[in-house]
Amino acid sequence: MALGENDRTLIEDDVVGYLQRHEDKSLLRFITCGSVDDGKSTLIGRLLYDAQMLYEDQVASLTADSKKQGTQGQDIDFALLVDGLAAEREQGITIDVAYRFFSTEKRKFIVADTPGHEQYTRNMATGASTAELAVLLVDARAGLMTQTRRHSFICSSLGIRKIVLAVNKMDLVDFDQKRFEEIEADYRAFAKDLGFDDILCIPMSALTGDNITTPSDKTPYYDGPPLLEHLESVSSTRQEEAPFRLPVQWVNRPNLDFRGFSGTVASGSIKPGDPIIAIPSGRRSTVSRIVTMDGDLQEAGPLQAVTLTLEDEIDISRGDMICGKDSPAEQSDQFSARLLWMADDAMLPGRQYLFKTANNTVPGQVSKLKHKIDVNTLAEKPGKTLALNEIAAVNLNLSAPIAFDPYEENRQTGSFVVIDRQTNATVGAGMIDFSLRRAANVVWQDLEVGREERAALKHQRPAMLWFTGLSGSGKSTIANLVEKRLYDMGRHTAILDGDNVRHGLNKDLGFTDADRVENIRRVAETAKLMLDAGLIVMVSFISPFRDERQMARNLVPDGEFIEIHVDTPLEVAEQRDVKGLYAKARAGEIKNFTGIDSEYQPPRHPELRINTVDMTAEEAAETIVQHLTDGGYLSA
Template sequence: MKSLLKFITCGSVDDGKSTLIGHMLYDAKLLFADQKKALELDSKIGSREGKIDYSLLLDGLKDEREQGITIDVAYRYFTTNNRSFIVADTPGHEEYTRNMAVGASFADLAVILVDATKGILTQTKRHIRICALMGIKYIVLAINKMDLINYDQYIFEKIKQSFMNFCSDFNFISIQVIPVSATEGDNITKKSPYTPWYDGLPLLTYLEQIDINEDVNKNEFVMPIQRVSRPNHKFRGFQGEIISGKISLNEEIIILPSYEKAKVKNILVTNKEVNEAVAGQPATIQLDREVDVSRGCVLAKDANLKLDNLFTATILWMDDEKLITGRNYLIKLGTKIIPAVVMDIKHKIDINTGKYISTDTLSKNEIAQCNIALSEKIVMDTFDNNKTLGSFILIDRITNMTSACGVIEHFLRRSQNIVWQDTYVNKEMRSKQKGQKPVTLWFTGLSGSGKSTLANEVEKRLFAMGKHTMLLDGDNIRHGLNKDLGFKEANRVENIRRIAEVSKLMNDAGIITLVSFISPFRKDRENAKRIIGNEFIEIFLSTPLEECEKRDVKGLYKKAREGEIPNFTGITSPYEKPLNPDIEIDTSKCSVEEATDIIIKKIINYIN
C-alpha cells in the first residue's frame, strides 16, 4: 500500500500557490482528459494571453477567477507511482486567513511559497506561525517566479537565509528550499536547466521521497466517542475514530471521565467484525458490561490523559469582532462541546518579530496566549502529546461561527488544587425555610428607561408580600464591588460577569434578586444567564431612546452629546436589544404601578 502525504500550499496572496499545484498536476499527467481539455479552453480567455493558466485547476469559484486570488480551500487527491497525496491549496489573502488555518489543521507538510520579486512578507510570516501552531513539522520553501529575476542565485540565497532566520524560533524537523517557476514549470516535476547551481530534487520528487515520521503514541490507545449506536435493544456500540494506538478483543480499557473499566467484547470497522483496530480507523466498540458512555467521553488504554478545566493556550483569533476577556463561548475539544471563558490574554505575539505584546483585546488574525476556563472538567491533553485532545475551536454562542482555533500549551495548577466544597445546608433547604423560590429578575434597557425605578417598586411589592429580596443596582455596585472597573468594553464584560456570580450566590441563599444594569450586549446577558441558570428572568424595558433622552434624569445624555462621556450606551456605544426577553415593557406607555402589576403577575408562579 502506498504511503499518504497530506500537505498544504500557503504563503502571501498572488505568490503562485494555485499555479504551482496546477502545473504539477498537468506536467505529471495526473489530469483526466476532460480536465485537461477544459483547462486549455478556459485559458484562452484567461489572463495569460492564451497561454495555459494552471491556477484555473484549483481556483474554481467565480470570484476567484474574476479576482485572480484563492478564496476557499481547494482539496485535490492524486497518486503517482511512488505515493498518494492530498493537497489543500489555501488562500493567501489576509481576509481569508481562517481558511488557511483550516487547511493547515489537517496537513503533515507545508509548501510555503514566496514571490522572488517581493521576498518574505507579513502574511508569509503569519502563515509560518500558523503552520507551527497547527503542529506542522515539515516545511518546503518554494521560492517562486525565479524566471522574473533571471534565476538569480544571489536573490535566492538572500531570501533563503531570511526565511531560515525567521524559522529558527520554531521546532520544525525539516526545511527544504527549492527555486521554482510555477508558470514555466522549473523544478516542479523535473530539474530546470536554468538553475544549475541548485543541486536538490524537484518539488514533486522531493514530496514523493520525504519520510514523515509521525509520532502517534502507538502504545497509547485513545478513541473519543462521537456517537453511541443503538439500532435495537440487543446492540449498544460506541463509535469514533481511533486517534492513537490499537485495540484488540478482550483487552481492558478505561472510560474517561468516569474512570470505569470494561473489556472489549466486539470490534467493528465499518460494518465488518475484526479482532483488532488501529489508529486512523473509524471503529465501533462493544463492551462486556453496561457503562455510562456518551458523546464526548474517551475510551483509553495505557494513556496518560488529563481531566481538567483550566489551561493556557495559544490561539488564532478569527472573528471580525474583537476578543474581549470574560466573554463566554462554546469550546469544541475532541468530541465534547461545553461553555468556556477566556479569562485573560497573557500577551499577543507580534507576527514579524515574535515579541510578546501586552493587550486586553485581540483583533482578527492576531495570535495570542490566553488562560481559558471551562464550565466543567473534561478529558484533554497538551497539543505536543495529543493533537486531537490538545487542540480546540471557540464558537460564538450567538452566531455559531468559529471565533478562534487554538492548542493547549499547559495546565494551570490552580485547577488541580481547588475542589468544590459541598455544604450540608443547600439552596433547596434555604428556599424552603424562606417559603419562596429564588429567581434573578434582570432589568435591562437604556439609561433613563426606568430600570432602577421599576426594580425598586417591584422589590417594595415583593417585600410587602413577605418575600426575601435583594436589589443590586448598577450605580451602587460601582461604588463598592466594581469600583475598580471603568467603562471600556472589557470592563463592562467583567462588570456583568461579577454581578451574575453575586446573583447566583444570592439565589443559592434562597433570595429573590433584582438586578438593574444597562447590560447592553447580548453576549454578556447570555453569559449571565449561563452563570445564573434557570432562575434567570430577563426583563427588557424597551422605552425608546427619544423618551429616555427626554427624561435624562442624571444629565448623562447631554454630557454624552457634548462628548464629555465616551462609550455611552445609545449614543456612542450600541445597545443590543434582547431577541426573546421573558418580559418586555415600554415605560413610556404605562405607569410605574401598571408596569409593576405586569411583572408581579408574570413572576408569581416562579417564586411561590
C-alpha cells in the first residue's frame, strides 16, 4: 500500500538507520490491530517493559504520567507509552499509527500500533501495508467484533499471511478455558478462506503480563509459546528475494557531468555491473554506480534511498521503473483491483480521481464496481457506490499506462492510493490483482481523415459549449438560440440536451449521485465523438459536480471546452419552474433534486458566466456567439 510521500520518507529513513545499527539480526515488521479498547497499546507497552527494552528515564516518565493520566490507579498504564497524541490520551483510544523499533538478543522488530476505531481504518491499513505479521487483539469478554473481521480482511488483502490472535483481558474472565476455545473456534471458522498460512491463538492479559514474554501458570491448557518467543522465532518474508524494482522519483542532474536516477528500492537488490531494463521504454543498460549521501554502495536493497548511474545515456523520467534485466514489470492502463474506501463522501464509478503509485500519479476512474465484500461473512454483494470503510472488487481505467506488479507478487509496486482531485485528500487505497486483457488488445486505429480535416471542410474549429446551471436557469433556451444563430451563419452544429438524452442513450439511469456521474460521462464521451467530426456541440445539462465537468474538459484538447455557467439564483429558478419540478421536490415527491436535496457545485472559473437576471436569453446567445467569433472558432 502506497503511503503519503512525507510519511513514507520519514518511516523509511528511520528504518534504514535502525537496520544499519543492527545488521547482524533478522527483522520482523508486525502490527497490532483489532477493535477499540482491546488493549493494543497496553500490549506493546507491557511487551517493551517486561522485555526490559525501556530506558530508566522512560520508565520514570511513564510512571509519572500513569499517576496523572493513567487508568490503572497507582499502577503503570502501559498504553501511555505509545498513545502519544493528546487526543488519544484524553479519549483512551489510538488515532494515529505509532511506530516503535526495538531489539532482543535474537531479532530486531518494527511494530506499528494501529487504531481500532472504525473512523481510523485508513490508518490501520497504512500500518498493515509494510507488515509481515499481525497481532490481532480480541477482548475475551466481547469476542469477535466487526472491526476484528474488517481488520482480518484488510490484513489478508494487504498480503499478511501470519496472524497471532491475542485473546486479551483473560484476567477479566478468570482465564476461562472454554471462553478461549470458543473465540479460537469462531475465528478459525471465519478466517478459513482468508489465505493465512499461520494462525496462533494465545490467551493473555496485557495488563498483568500473562503469556506476553513468559508462559503463564494461569493457562495450563495452553502449551504454545508466549507472544515474544513466537515473534522471535516466526519466519519473515524477505523482500530482497523479489525481482529488483526502483521506482524513479527524480532525475538527478546537478551538472553536465552527472545524471542519475533517484528513488527508494522497492524490492530486490542491485550491484554495480548489473544489467537493467527501464519501463516503459524497454531500453537496457548496466549500473555504473550506486550513489548515496554517505558515499557509493557496493549493493543496495529494499527501503534504501539511492541514486543509480548507468553506463549508457538512455531516456528515463520520473514515473518510470528500473527493473532487473530478466524480470521487467508489467505495463497497463486497465486493471482488476481491490479497493478500500477511506472517505466520508462515497466513491462514485465514472468519477475522475488521481491514482498514485510509488512514483507516479495518473488520472483515472473506477470503471466498474464488480461487487462489495461483506467483512462479517466475506460474502459478495452488489452495489453502485462505496461508503466509508467499505471494500470492493473493481475495474480501473487510467488515462495512461503505469508500470506495476500484481500485489500478490510485490506489495510495493502493486499498490496505489486514490486522491480526490478537488480537495487533494487521500480517499482510498487499493491493490492491483491483474491487468485486464482488453488493455493490451484494444488500440487506437489510425485514420486518414482526422478532426482537423473535418473541421476545415466546415470552415470552423471544433468546440464543446458546456452549459451548466440549475434546473430552470435557461440553459436549454440559450443553447437553442445559440444553435439557431450558428445555423443561420452556415455553421455545423449538434445539441445534446439533458432531458432528450434521458429518453434514449441514458434512459437506464436515475438521479442518484452515481447515476448523475455516469450520465455526464456518457454525454461527454458522445460530445467528444462529435468534436472529432468537426462539429460545434452544445451540451445543456445541469451537471452539478465539478469533478465531472473537469472530466469532460480533460477529454478534449485545450481550448475546445468552453464552460458556460448559466448563473441563476435558486429563488429565481423556482419562480420560473414551468415544469413544476421545484414544487414537487419541496413537497418530497421528487428525490435527489439539484438545489433542494442534492448539491450543485457552481464553476469556479468558467469561460463565460451568464447572469440571466440581468440579461435576456437573446442577449446571452449573442454574447456566446461573439465569444466564438473572437476566439476564431467561426473562421471562414
